[in-house]
Amino acid sequence: MDTDLSSQDRKDLDKFIKFFALKTVQVIVQARLGEKICTRSSSSPTGSDWFNLAIKDIPEVTHEAKKALAGQLPAVGRSMCVEISLKTSEGDSMELEIWCLEMNEKCDKEIKVSYTVYNRLSLLLKSLLAITRVTPAYRLSRKQGHEYVILYRIYFGEVQLSGLGEGFQTVRVGTVGTPVGTITLSCAYRINLAFMSTRQFERTPPIMGIIIDHFVDRPYPSSSPMHPCNYRAGEDNGAVYPSVEDSQEVCTTSFSTSPPSQCVFTVTKAHFQTPPPVVTDTLKVPVMGLAFSHQPAALGVGSADMGYPVLFAGGLNAAHPHQLIGPGKEGGVPPVPSQPTHGTQADQERMCTPLDGVHYSAATPSSSEDTETVSNSSEGKCGSPHDLLETIFIRKVGAFVNKPINQVTMANLDIPFAMFAPKNVELEDNDPMVNPPESPETESPLQGSLHSEGSSGSSTGNTHDDFVMIDFKPAFSKDDILPMDLGTFYREFQNPPQLSSLSIDIGAQSMAEDLDSLPEKLAVHEKNVKEFDAFVETLQ
Amino acid sequence: MVGPGRSRCCAPSSAGRAMNCRAEVLEVSVEGRQVEEAMLAVLHTILLHRSTGKFHYKKEGTYSIGTVGTQDVDCDFIDFAYVRVSSEELDRALRKAVGEFKDALRGSGSDGMGQISLEFYQKKKSRWPFSDECIPWELWTIKVNVVNLANEQERQICREKVGEKLCEKIINIVEVMNRHEYLPKMPTQSEVDNVFDTSLKDVQPYLYKISYQITDSLGTSVTTTMRRLIKDTLAL
Numbered sequence: 001m002d003t004d005l006s007s008q009d010r011k012d013l014d015k016f017i018k019f020f021a022l023k024t025v026q027v028i029v030q031a032r033l034g035e036k037i038c039t040r041s042s043s044s045p046t047g048s049d050w051f052n053l054a055i056k057d058i059p060e061v062t063h064e065a066k067k068a069l070a071g072q073l074p075a076v077g078r079s080m081c082v083e084i085s086l087k088t089s090e091g092d093s094m095e096l097e098i099w100c101l102e103m104n105e106k107c108d109k110e111i112k113v114s115y116t117v118y119n120r121l122s123l124l125l126k127s128l129l130a131i132t133r134v135t136p137a138y139r140l141s142r143k144q145g146h147e148y149v150i151l152y153r154i155y156f157g158e159v160q161l162s163g164l165g166e167g168f169q170t171v172r173v174g175t176v177g178t179p180v181g182t183i184t185l186s187c188a189y190r191i192n193l194a195f196m197s198t199r200q201f202e203r204t205p206p207i208m209g210i211i212i213d214h215f216v217d218r219p220y221p222s223s224s225p226m227h228p229c230n231y232r233a234g235e236d237n238g239a240v241y242p243s244v245e246d247s248q249e250v251c252t253t254s255f256s257t258s259p260p261s262q263c264v265f266t267v268t269k270a271h272f273q274t275p276p277p278v279v280t281d282t283l284k285v286p287v288m289g290l291a292f293s294h295q296p297a298a299l300g301v302g303s304a305d306m307g308y309p310v311l312f313a314g315g316l317n318a319a320h321p322h323q324l325i326g327p328g329k330e331g332g333v334p335p336v337p338s339q340p341t342h343g344t345q346a347d348q349e350r351m352c353t354p355l356d357g358v359h360y361s362a363a364t365p366s367s368s369e370d371t372e373t374v375s376n377s378s379e380g381k382c383g384s385p386h387d388l389l390e391t392i393f394i395r396k397v398g399a400f401v402n403k404p405i406n407q408v409t410m411a412n413l414d415i416p417f418a419m420f421a422p423k424n425v426e427l428e429d430n431d432p433m434v435n436p437p438e439s440p441e442t443e444s445p446l447q448g449s450l451h452s453e454g455s456s457g458s459s460t461g462n463t464h465d466d467f468v469m470i471d472f473k474p475a476f477s478k479d480d481i482l483p484m485d486l487g488t489f490y491r492e493f494q495n496p497p498q499l500s501s502l503s504i505d506i507g508a509q510s511m512a513e514d515l516d517s518l519p520e521k522l523a524v525h526e527k528n529v530k531e532f533d534a535f536v537e538t539l540q
Numbered sequence: 541m542v543g544p545g546r547s548r549c550c551a552p553s554s555a556g557r558a559m560n561c562r563a564e565v566l567e568v569s570v571e572g573r574q575v576e577e578a579m580l581a582v583l584h585t586i587l588l589h590r591s592t593g594k595f596h597y598k599k600e601g602t603y604s605i606g607t608v609g610t611q612d613v614d615c616d617f618i619d620f621a622y623v624r625v626s627s628e629e630l631d632r633a634l635r636k637a638v639g640e641f642k643d644a645l646r647g648s649g650s651d652g653m654g655q656i657s658l659e660f661y662q663k664k665k666s667r668w669p670f671s672d673e674c675i676p677w678e679l680w681t682i683k684v685n686v687v688n689l690a691n692e693q694e695r696q697i698c699r700e701k702v703g704e705k706l707c708e709k710i711i712n713i714v715e716v717m718n719r720h721e722y723l724p725k726m727p728t729q730s731e732v733d734n735v736f737d738t739s740l741k742d743v744q745p746y747l748y749k750i751s752y753q754i755t756d757s758l759g760t761s762v763t764t765t766m767r768r769l770i771k772d773t774l775a776l
Contacts, residue, residue, distance in 0.1 A: 036611070036612035036614065036621075037610070037611065037612050038609075038610075038611035038612065038626065039609035039610055039611065039626060040609040040626055041593070041606070041607060041608050041609040041625065041626045041627055041742040041743050042593070042606055042607040042609070042742065043593070043594040043596075043606040043741060043742050043743075044594075044596065044606060045593065045596065045604040045605060045606050045607065046607060049607040052592065052593045052605045052606070052607055052608060053607065053608055053609075053610070054607045054608065054609035054610070054626075115726075120720060123589060123717060123718075123720075124718075126588050126589050126610075127589065127714040127717060127718060129588070129610055129623045130585050130588065130589075130622070130623050130710050130713075130714055131710070131711065131714055133612065133621050133622055133623055133710075134707040134710045134711060135707075138621065139619070139621075142621075171711055172715070172718070173714065173718070174714065174717070174718035175718060176720075
């Protein structure tokens with residue numbers, strides 16, 4: 001333990017690193033869910049957003065991360081790694097990326113923990129947000145659905161890059177020096193996928209040829225199971241806002257936003273007295289089994305691959321709320337900025353009212369309490385999904401078998417604004433066994449239209465009603481005025497009935513009628529002869 | 541980068557001070573219809589790193605910071621997606637500047653080459669009658685070369701290639717940000733407008749201005765326009 005670092009600073013630093021690790025995992029997994037992420041800026045601090053960034057917390061992901069960390073923090077030789085891999089419907093899998101949060105021995109003793117380290121960690125998270133969209137796996141994950149899913153796995157310890165194949169590339173997201181070491185965040189990603197156009201993962205017959213014989217057995221059987229990166233069905237982009245706000249609101253009610261005046265970080269005891277039992281409340285999303293399986297029996301097997309999908313349950317923030325406050329000196333003399341500068345401009349006159357009474361001591365017991373609550377609730381949740389799984393599986397088989405072959409699936413159409421498409425979607429069922437019941441969970445956000453917006457928690461709405469034959473929906477074809485879209489309109493009016501005057505039968509009939517009516521017409525015209533003559537004269 | 545006579549909020553910085561200004565240059569070659577999205581992607585990525593939540597000063601000099609939200613943006617003409625700050629005002633401001641740049645590029649006298657610059661600066665108050673001084677501390681220049689493509693196949697390849705190029709640019713930007721070089725000191729309440737743009741409702745970027753230059757075929761600059769996207773434009 002460094003004598004230079006006060007115990008309070010040490011506690012702060014540990015807390016920052018812990019929540020930084022959790023947020024890192026959230027950002028990475030959410031970036032591989034396959035849908036666009038959107039969170040709101042808030043000008044007034046809600047007291048619930050770590051590093052002043054609105055990053056939702058998916059409870060399952062937090063749970064997995066905490067499980068992997070097991071109370072430890074990244075340290076030299078002990079890195080936290082998030083492995084992103086791809087698994088096809090045929091069961092082949094391939095590691096795509098490994099994201100590593102490492103710590104090395106290079107210390108920066110001069111740096112201020114509460115301000116500089118915190119702000120730099122915030123910047124690093126922003127960089128992570130940017131970089132996660134830039135690696136090849138992002139585009140693949142946006143197109144996941146029938147043919148493949150993206151899975152994640154968190155482990156702690158030595159970084160294992162062997163699964164990435166030859167010639168993998170690395171990109172460094174950033175580093176932050178701290179008094180106990182330098183935190184480094186980087187990503188190693190497979191590149192031979194970069195040459196594969198994502199087209200190859202669209203609707204084509206078996207793609208076995210593309211996936212080189214990648215091992216299916218995990219080389220590290222003792223490591224954590226893989227989990228699919230999935231979206232929660234029933235949530236389209238618009239619903240992201242409410243759930244984010246819900247989670248923030250919940251945290252706001254639990255955690256006061258008013259800071260004590262002296263302290264840098266207003267984490268008061270009061271904040272933590274309410275453990276988030278709400279976590280349990282919002283975890284109403286049932287857990288579905290893995291998307292792909294060849295034999296139904298495998299679904300019941302507790303193999304390493306039987307993780308649970310990451311679902312955007314009404315995301316509660318399992319992390320503690322946090323608020324950055326900078327003390328400063330008032331009036332008089334040199335206007336003391338509220339935070340130290342970065343880098344070269346560090347100023348001695350600055351700061352810091354000593355951080356007395358930053359109540360992290362109160363936080364610590366609560367955080368473990370928090371952990372327990374989360375894990376309890378998660379465990380409680382885990383019990384049910386398997387049951388649910390079985391039930392739904394049985395239901396789904398029937399639905400699949402009776403369906404006729406569709407023309408085109410929504411997932412492959414890649415229709416813009418598809419969430420506005422009518423709520424009839426059919427799944428590809430070349431092989432009902434290949435597309436197991438859970439596939440609605442794994443499909444593109446297009447499926448979101450299946451479920452009402454109100455069903456923020458329930459993805460059990462996948463009843464067999466959802467699998468209905470759909471019509472082809474051309475892009476940009478939504479019409480608010482007519483209750484039909486362009487495709488339907490086109491088909492319906494493609495073969496309009498013939499004009500009555502052009503049809504022979506009718507024509508024949510009217511001919512006869514015309515002939516009969518001629519004498520009458522002639523009589524009328526004869527009566528008006530004078531008018532006609534006058535008219536003709538005006539023309540001449 | 542001095543523009544034609546427009547109301548200006550501060551005098552241009554002296555050469556001496558410019559020495560402290562960190563400058564980065566990025567170059568891209570894009571098709572005409574990709575200009576807007578490519579520029580927005582780069583500018584938004586930079587501003588994501590250079591924006592914080594709104595400061596709320598309380599008594600005794602403490603302040604709290606709001607929350608910055610983010611959202612994904614998909615490009616229509618490029619196989620690319622990027623993250624930007626969730627702020628409609630900021631997005632509008634950038635779109636306006638980029639739109640003007642794009643129009644200028646399309647205009648006559650240009651062979652499709654130009655550059656757009658994003659400068660972060662600090663204001664230093666001067667006594668009357670001198671206007672405040674603007675001291676840049678970071679300057680990003682994006683050089684653009686517009687190419688014309690003959691057929692659809694080339695366009696498709698261009699989509700992918702430009703997407704890959706932009707990925708590289710994002711990595712470059714992040715590398716620079718990661719160096720943790722000079723950033724202005726966190727200001728007190730009275731000084732905050734000299735460091736940050738506090739005019740936006742939901743986020744608070746560092747003070748910045750965007751300008752652009754179009755090069756004609758002779759390589760000389762024909763149009764230099766300065767656009768100030770900051771709220772307060774003081775006039776002497």
